[in-house]
Structures are given as C-alpha cells and as structure tokens.
Amino acid sequence: MATTTAPEAVRLAELPPASGRAGFGGALRSEFTKIRSVRSTYWTLLVLLAISIGLGAAITGGTAAHWNQMSPGDQASFDATQASLGGLFYLGELVITVLGAMVLTSEYSTGMIRTSLTSMPRRGVVYAAKAVVFTCIALVVTFVAAFISFFLGQALLASTHHGATLSEPNVLRAIIGSVLYVSICGLFAYGVGAMIRHTAGTITTVIGVLFVIPILAHLLPQSWFWDIHRWLPSSAGEALSTTVGPPPEHLFSPWGQFAVLGAYTAVLLIAGGILFRKRDA
Amino acid sequence: MIEVRGLTKRYGDKVAVNDLSFAIEPGKVTGFLGPNGAGKTTTMRLILGLDYPDGGSVTVDGQRYHDLAYPMREVGALLDAKAVHGGRSAYNHLLCLAQTNNLPKRRVGEVLDLVGLSEVARKRSKGFSLGMSQRLGIAGTLLGDPRVLMFDEPVNGLDPEGILWIRNLMKALAAEGRTVFVSSHLMSEMENTADHLIVIGRGRLIADCSMAEFIARSSGASVRVRTPSPDQLVMAVAAEGGSASASGDGTLIVQGMTADRVGDIAFEKGIRLHELTLLRASLEEAFMELTADSVEYHAATPGQGSGEAASQPGPAAAPQPHIGSGV
Incomplete structure (x- = not known):
C-alpha cells in the first residue's frame, strides 16, 4: 500500500x-474521461446493442418462419424496416434512458x-x-445498433422476398430517425435527471412518460386518444419508423412528430439546466 | 486570501451560518473550529460556491469562486473523501479533475506518487480504505499546485498513522507558504498545527484570533500553589478577591488572579510557598468553555459535563474541576 510517512515537503514539478x-x-x-x-457505461451500451439487435432479429426471424401462414393482406402491410428496428426503438430507448x-x-x-463542481x-x-458527450456516444452506438439491426433483419427476411433495401422510400429516414429518436430519448432522461437528481426516480419518471402514458392513452375513448396521440413524446418513434402504407392516422409527419419530442426535450433540458445552476449542489 | 463577509445561510427554518465574517490570511494554518453542527462544512461549501448564500459574500483573492480562471490552481479543497465515483480508478478520477482545469496529464502521476497511491492507481476507489480515500482526495487538491488548501475534518475516522500523515502534510504545505484552512471539532487536532483560529458555534463567529490570544482570552488560566500552610493562603486569596481550593494531591488551585499576584499576597502575609505554577488552560478546555453555550446537541451528562469530555481526546488535561462546565 502507501507509504506511511508524509513527505517533509510537498515538492511538485512546476x-x-x-x-x-x-x-x-x-x-x-x-x-x-468520466x-x-x-x-x-460499457454494460449499458452492451445491453443496448444486444437487446436492439437481438429483439430485431427475433421479430424478423419469427416473421420469416411464419411467413407462409400470414394472410396476403398482412404480408402486404408488413413493414420489414420497422420490424428490424423494433428492438432499438422499443427497448433500446429504455436502455438509453438509463x-x-x-x-x-x-x-x-x-x-x-x-x-x-x-x-x-x-x-x-x-x-x-x-x-x-452523452449525445455523441448515444448517436454512435445507436447508429451501429440501427444498421446492424436493419441488415441482420433483412438477411433473416430474405426467404420471404419482402425484405427492404436502403434505396427504398422512407427506409433511410426510418433508420436515421430511429437513431435520432433513441438518442434524444436519452437526452430527455438527462434533463429529467437534472431536475430529480436520483437515478431510480429519474428512470421511473422517464419510463412512465415514454412507455406507460402511451399505454394508458390507448385506454381512453378513441376520439380522445386521437387528439392526444400526436402530442405524446413517444409517438415520434412510431411515426419515424413506419415505411410502408399510409402514414399513421392522427399523427403529424414523421419529422413533425420528431419536432414535438424535440420541443419537450428542449424544455426539459433548459429547465434541468436552470435548476442545475440555481440549486445547492 | 479568502474573505467572508456577512455570510448567512438558511436551510428551511434553520440558520446554519449566521452573519459570519472573517478573513483567512495567506501563509498560515488557520484552524476552523466548532462543535458538530456549528456550520463549518456549510461555510466551506459556501466558499466553494457549492451552496449559494442567503446573504453576504465570499471572495477568493478578490474574486467570486465561480469567476476564478482556473479554480484548481487557486484553491484545493477536500470536503468529503468519499465524494468520488467508486467505480472509477484513482488515476481516472484525478485525470477527469485535471482535465477540467487544463492541467497536464503527467500531473496525475506526480500527485499519486506524492501521496503514495501509485501502486493502486489503476484500482477502483470503491475498495479503498478511508485513509487511502483521504490520500486520493488530497492528491486531487494538489493537482493545481494551489496556494490555498481547504480540508474539512481531514482526520475524522483515521487511524493514528493516518492522522500523523495528514498532520505532517499540513505542516509541510504551510511551511511552503501555502494557506491551509482546516476544520475540526477537536481542539487537540489544532493544538500543534494551527497558527490562527476561527471558532464558530451555531453559525456565529465566537473567536477569530491567534492561537496564543485564544488561550489567553479563555478564563481557565489558574495557578497551582504548594504551601505548608494552605488554610492561611486560602483566606488570604479570598480576601483579595480570588478563590482557592484544595486539589487532591495536597496543592491549591487558585483562580481569578495571576501567579504574580498570588506570590505577592503570600509574601505580604508571610506564607511560605514551595511551588507557584501558572497552569495554561489546555486548548481543549478553552474551546469547550467558549463553545459551551453553542453546542447544538447536548448529551445529558450525569455529574460534570465538559471537563470530563475535554480530557478524553486531548492532551493531558490540566487541573480538575474549576474549568469548563458552562452548561
């Protein structure tokens, strides 16, 4: 261990x-450095990659295995891009908020x-x-997760001949959109964290807003749900990742939906920043 | 130089620091004393800008702490050795601190060598003993080679070896002309290290003076007298307004007058003296006496209070019962 006597003089280089x-x-x-x-950090990011890629592979692999049992209607409306990215924006989002x-x-x-301080x-x-620093790391890791999920998913869907390619309409938007969506969810949690200052409380709150509120909203009378759906922060993920069929009803455009989430996040980041500066540490 | 002017801090209804003003002069060890809960840590947090005052101001070399160009080059502060992320290695902990102030990377290795933690530099600080954590914290304060060092209760919970290490380090730092501001609730801790004292109780300033003044100011000074005719001396002293009482070992303890006066009285009355000694109140007792009214949480001590408490950690306590007990 350490020496037992203190130095006679504290001599440090200039x-x-x-x-x-x-x-x-x-x-x-x-x-x-921190x-x-x-x-x-490594555990969280590893879990993010594993869950995003793993769940995406499970959804696409499972679909491929049951492709022949699906009705022609279901086959036609199947969104291969969204399916492959499902792990990232359903569960990856959860991990990044942590x-x-x-x-x-x-x-x-x-x-x-x-x-x-x-x-x-x-x-x-x-x-x-x-x-x-957090945003940069989140973008890089979700970018990797999104592309691996996409290509792995399409490879697993090869037998169905319904896989997507990057050049198809909306596909690149869905991939980049998922990267941005998940990363910004992390920033959303960062802002909440600055206000609450407790890990468990922050994660619970963010999960409540991003996961539980959408589920509860579905329980409302449908016309009410349609009214509030577009104002939920989590709706951006759904809008951005949809590549097939008509755009989801009662939502803004994909990037409009992203702007809604961005606005919430900006408000939280500013409020968190003000509290971070004003409060006793 | 750190200047504190009219500093006030409230937490809810509780006033933690109450209109506190003092200055910490460069090149000295200034002891910051007060019972537990007196507001020492709060004051240090206010100096460092971790908490915001409700009134008053603090400056370091004339600037607010927030405005210092490179805070770590001016002030090295260790408030809580355990205020580190335990999952980070000692090296990386110091590196992330050094980087905020654009200090060179090699500095980290230098301070680790200085505090003797080089061998465990790559170990996570979670497994460190309190003594090692304390050294890591001190290494952090030295990164910027600051002129002012601030330590909050640095020896709390350390073993004797650790205490000695910290004491020697503080002396070495002061010997180089740095300002050392160190808090403690134990007077005995200051006795050999501090040149100057700032004593607070319940958030208020009780004393701001040199160590010598502090001792002199306390009323505990008394005189030990050995004489073959104690009864005569007791009466003579009482007649002159002092008080004398027998202590267990056949000597008298005189209070309320100087040793010179006691000798003069004895000479006038023709009383033979075999010993006449000025007993300097030990620092611990002087401190206990000064802060007796400001201790926040009193233990209901059966019998006498502070006299007893004073003698346990301190140096050999001087006389017995007269001193202290302002309870």
Missing part, C-alpha cells in the same frame, strides 16, 4: 503557466458532483459538456 481560463474544452475532455472510465439519467444522477448518488464551478459549462 506547472506550465496558465493562460485563458477553464472552459468548455477541458470540461468536454473531463466528461469523456463516461469512459466506469463499467456501467444511461442518460445516470450521466448526471450517478454524480449525485456518489457525491462526485461536489468534487466536479469544485474543480469546475461554472455549472452551465459542466451541464452542456455532459450533454454533448
């Missing part, structure tokens, strides 16, 4: 002279936030740097 001030660049490097140096929440809430649960007291900078 630091290079300081110029400028601590800012966003240093904060970005620091946040990247996120890459804990195991939970990571998005933990980026900030883990600092509160461990007490690290006090150390972080002592070394970099300009909180807006810390908040933005965390969001940027």
Whole structure:
C-alpha cells in the first residue's frame, strides 16, 4: 500500500503557466474521461446493442418462419424496416434512458458532483459538456445498433422476398430517425435527471412518460386518444419508423412528430439546466 | 486570501451560518473550529460556491469562486473523501479533475506518487480504505499546485498513522507558504498545527484570533500553589478577591488572579510557598468553555459535563474541576 510517512515537503514539478481560463474544452475532455472510465457505461451500451439487435432479429426471424401462414393482406402491410428496428426503438430507448439519467444522477448518488463542481464551478459549462458527450456516444452506438439491426433483419427476411433495401422510400429516414429518436430519448432522461437528481426516480419518471402514458392513452375513448396521440413524446418513434402504407392516422409527419419530442426535450433540458445552476449542489 | 463577509445561510427554518465574517490570511494554518453542527462544512461549501448564500459574500483573492480562471490552481479543497465515483480508478478520477482545469496529464502521476497511491492507481476507489480515500482526495487538491488548501475534518475516522500523515502534510504545505484552512471539532487536532483560529458555534463567529490570544482570552488560566500552610493562603486569596481550593494531591488551585499576584499576597502575609505554577488552560478546555453555550446537541451528562469530555481526546488535561462546565 502507501507509504506511511508524509513527505517533509510537498515538492511538485512546476506547472506550465496558465493562460485563458477553464472552459468548455477541458470540461468536454473531463466528461469523456468520466463516461469512459466506469463499467456501467460499457454494460449499458452492451445491453443496448444486444437487446436492439437481438429483439430485431427475433421479430424478423419469427416473421420469416411464419411467413407462409400470414394472410396476403398482412404480408402486404408488413413493414420489414420497422420490424428490424423494433428492438432499438422499443427497448433500446429504455436502455438509453438509463444511461442518460445516470450521466448526471450517478454524480449525485456518489457525491462526485461536489468534487466536479469544485474543480469546475461554472455549472452551465459542466451541464452542456455532459450533454454533448452523452449525445455523441448515444448517436454512435445507436447508429451501429440501427444498421446492424436493419441488415441482420433483412438477411433473416430474405426467404420471404419482402425484405427492404436502403434505396427504398422512407427506409433511410426510418433508420436515421430511429437513431435520432433513441438518442434524444436519452437526452430527455438527462434533463429529467437534472431536475430529480436520483437515478431510480429519474428512470421511473422517464419510463412512465415514454412507455406507460402511451399505454394508458390507448385506454381512453378513441376520439380522445386521437387528439392526444400526436402530442405524446413517444409517438415520434412510431411515426419515424413506419415505411410502408399510409402514414399513421392522427399523427403529424414523421419529422413533425420528431419536432414535438424535440420541443419537450428542449424544455426539459433548459429547465434541468436552470435548476442545475440555481440549486445547492 | 479568502474573505467572508456577512455570510448567512438558511436551510428551511434553520440558520446554519449566521452573519459570519472573517478573513483567512495567506501563509498560515488557520484552524476552523466548532462543535458538530456549528456550520463549518456549510461555510466551506459556501466558499466553494457549492451552496449559494442567503446573504453576504465570499471572495477568493478578490474574486467570486465561480469567476476564478482556473479554480484548481487557486484553491484545493477536500470536503468529503468519499465524494468520488467508486467505480472509477484513482488515476481516472484525478485525470477527469485535471482535465477540467487544463492541467497536464503527467500531473496525475506526480500527485499519486506524492501521496503514495501509485501502486493502486489503476484500482477502483470503491475498495479503498478511508485513509487511502483521504490520500486520493488530497492528491486531487494538489493537482493545481494551489496556494490555498481547504480540508474539512481531514482526520475524522483515521487511524493514528493516518492522522500523523495528514498532520505532517499540513505542516509541510504551510511551511511552503501555502494557506491551509482546516476544520475540526477537536481542539487537540489544532493544538500543534494551527497558527490562527476561527471558532464558530451555531453559525456565529465566537473567536477569530491567534492561537496564543485564544488561550489567553479563555478564563481557565489558574495557578497551582504548594504551601505548608494552605488554610492561611486560602483566606488570604479570598480576601483579595480570588478563590482557592484544595486539589487532591495536597496543592491549591487558585483562580481569578495571576501567579504574580498570588506570590505577592503570600509574601505580604508571610506564607511560605514551595511551588507557584501558572497552569495554561489546555486548548481543549478553552474551546469547550467558549463553545459551551453553542453546542447544538447536548448529551445529558450525569455529574460534570465538559471537563470530563475535554480530557478524553486531548492532551493531558490540566487541573480538575474549576474549568469548563458552562452548561
């Protein structure tokens, strides 16, 4: 272990002279070090990849196996792109919210936030740097998950001759849309995390909003459901991933739906940022 | 220099820090003393901008902490050694701190060497003992080679070896001309290290003075006298407005007058003295006495209160019953 006697004098090498001030660049490097140096990041991202790709493969593989039992109508309306991406935007979304929440809430649960804000007291900078680093990592990983899911799914659907290709209409939009949708769900959780500051509370809240509210909304009288459906943050996933048939009824366009989610997320990020700056750490 | 002016902080109805003003001068070890719950940690959090004051202000070298160009080059603070992500290695913990202030990467290795944690640099800090965590925290404070160092109860829970290590380190840091601001609820901790004292109780300033002044100011100073005619001396002292009482070992303890005065009185009355000693109140007792009214949670101690409590962790406690007990 360590030496037992303290140094007689604290002799450290001279630091290079300081110029400028601590800012966003240093904060970005620091946040990247933080996120890459804990195991939970790797576990979460591994689970994201496994679940997205695995579930996508299960849906497409299962469909292929039962293709001949399906009615011609079902076969015609089958959305091969959406099926292959289903794992990503149904369950991948769930996993990314855990990571998005933990980026900030883990600092509160461990007490690290006090150390972080002592070394970099300009909180807006810390908040933005965390969001940027998380977003970049989420985009890269969901991008990989989306393309693997898509190509694996189409390969499994080969026997049906109903697989999709990138050049078909709406397919690329669905893939990129899923990447953006899942990533922004993570940012949604990040904003909520800044307000709630507890991991479990944040994840519960986000799951409630993104998963449970849509299910409850289905229980409403149908005309009410149609009225609120387009205003739910989770509807963006459905709109963006649909490539076959007429656009879903009572929804805005896919990117319009994405804008609704984006607006909610922006509000949460701003509110979270204000609280992060104003509250005692 | 850290300047605190009229600092006030409330948590709900509770006033944690109440109109506190003091300055921490450079190049000294300043002890920050107060009973548990006196507001020491809150004050330090306010200095560092972790909490926002309800009134008053704090500046570090004339600037708000938030405005310091490179905070880690100015102030190294360790409030809670366990305030780290346990899943991160010691090296990466220090690296992510260094990066915020654009400090070179090699610095991390240097401070790890300094605190003796190089061998466990790649281990996750979750498995560290309190002593090792404390060293990791101190390594973090030294990253920016700051002129001001702030430690909150740095020896709490450490074994004697760890305590000695921290003490020596603080002395070494001060010897280099750095400002060391260190809090404790144990006076004995300050006795050998602090040059200056800031004492608070219930969020208010009780004393802001040098160590010597602090001792002198406390009323606990008393005089031990050994004489073959104790009864005569007791009467003579009482006649001059002092008080003397017998202590167990056949000596008298005189209070309320200086040693010189006791000697003069004895000479005038023709009383022979075999010993005349000024007993400096031990620091712990002076502290207990000063803060007796401001202790937030009193234990209902049967018999005498603070005199007893004072003697347990402190150095050999001086006389017995006269001192303390402001309860």
